[in-house]
Amino acid sequence: DAMVIQNPRYQVTQFGKPVTLSCSQTLNHNVMYWYQQKSSQAPKLLFHYYDKDFNNEADTPDNFQSRRPNTSFCFLDIRSPGLGDAAMYLCATSRDRKPDNEQFFGPGTRLTVL
């Protein structure tokens, strides 16, 4: 089945130690999103790619970076994780830039910062 895959599902890192989360998709969608979701809160968009065009949200900290080497893969890099970065990180895709395209979510990576 076509899907959005995230690895790892659980990631533990130490305060200040860089970490990379990965997302892959078999849907061949042009748009890929990264969301941060803290407990009992709504998903918060960090940034998204339309093809190779990177779109950062104004309030996303510089500590968060992203790479999209090809259509299928997208990475979230946290350069120096703080305790406040512990959260679920959700990757999502949509077919193109049309506002009414469905977003398909991956299962998420739960990040713990020690």
Add this chain to the structure above:
Amino acid sequence: GENVEQHPSTLSVQEGDSAVIKCTYSDSASNYFPWYKQELGKRPQLIIDIRSNVGEKKDQRIAVTLNKTAKHFSLHITETQPEDSAVYFCAASFGNEKLTFGTGTRLTIIP
């Protein structure tokens, strides 16, 4: 700016009764309103959506209504079942490929 408000934050309903969750949005240019269901520890999944040229949409026990004048939309679940227990998020697209999510409603179905 773009804002979506959602109420209530928690809702408990007797099994078999109906549940209603309401959202309001700030930008009249919004044209797409999806609802996502997120079970504990799982990914958000689209359950129903509505576009701005439609006032109501129904899919079995789930319906969504949209009032563009008042800038609010609602999710209606009838004949609720235990498997309906989850967190529900409304969202709105403000004319581009991004979604702004509401704060979520934790729905509990009481057997």
